[in-house]
Amino acid sequence: MGRAPCCDKSRVKKGPWSPEEDTTLKNYLHKHGSGGNWIALPTKAGLNRCGKSCRLRWLNYLRPDIKRGGFTEGEDKVICTLYGTIGSRWSIIASQLPGRTDNDIKNYWNTKLKKKLLATNNMNTVDTNLSQFSDSIPKTETLHDQGTPSCFDGTLPYLKDVSSGQSFDPCTQISPSNPMEVNGFETREGKSFSIISPSQEVSSLPTSSGLGLENNYSIWSGNEGVDNVSGVLMPFGFEPPNDDLLDGFAEEGTRLGLRVLEPKDMATSFAKFNIRFGFQCAECSNLVTPHFAEKADEMTSTNKDSKILVD
């Protein structure tokens, strides 16, 4: 049995709102608020509209604090950064831009900002770097044996939580003992770098949007489930092939960062989706494969029911 409709669609008015309807809705909400029940609101307010339609009209158009149009460079940047990191989670993006609605940002992205980004030099940078990745990614069988190239000695990136100072080295440790959020990356030599974050399907890499690869290191993961790995790579922040895995990477709330998993969870989630995780030196293109893959094999054979930890 399907869901019962929220109202009789054949009886309620659809389409653009008239100024009179706007006034009625605004007046009602100013006097009574939504009362936490949008479905009942149209009847009480004397509107021949679906409750959902009223809610949408209020949230996206009539609310007093709404800004319309005229996105600033700063707002563009926030949208790009967040989109690159978390993808099309418009409500989260909107929560970082006071006065902007998710619908407005979504429309702005789809109609203007995406094109604007494509036209910038940033895109060239990303494309160049992505093709560099594609060329350099090793075949599946070499990943296990890659080891740690000498160029990484002493400079291998590790993850550090800025607030707690807790860190871990992904090549010698699987992850910290407790889950944490990572605000940024640092090398042992003190170089800092940000997460690269284009967020598009792997298949559309050449035209994907992104923020540029500005650092000496980039994080990638290869998916050996597709075409035996070569040519398929996902710079960190790309949408993984499954939402469950994204849970492991997703930022939480307003903070950009990497969600670090419990060792067993990280290992099993990588194993589950055949993900290989590693770092690449942008200077020499050498790759480091932390021991997740091997560890994952162990973990999954003994603990198949492990859940990806989100909180």
Added chain:
DNA sequence: AAGAGTACCAACCGCGCTCAC
């Protein structure tokens, strides 16, 4: 001037989640 194509954006649709019962 007129028709075609494109851009923009308000609004709708349907699904997943939450919560009360």
Added chain:
DNA sequence: CGTGAGCGCGGTTGGTACTCT
């Protein structure tokens, strides 16, 4: 614990304005 109502979200549609030929 199961069910259903309502909410919130992201994707999509459709109408209008604008631009091009």
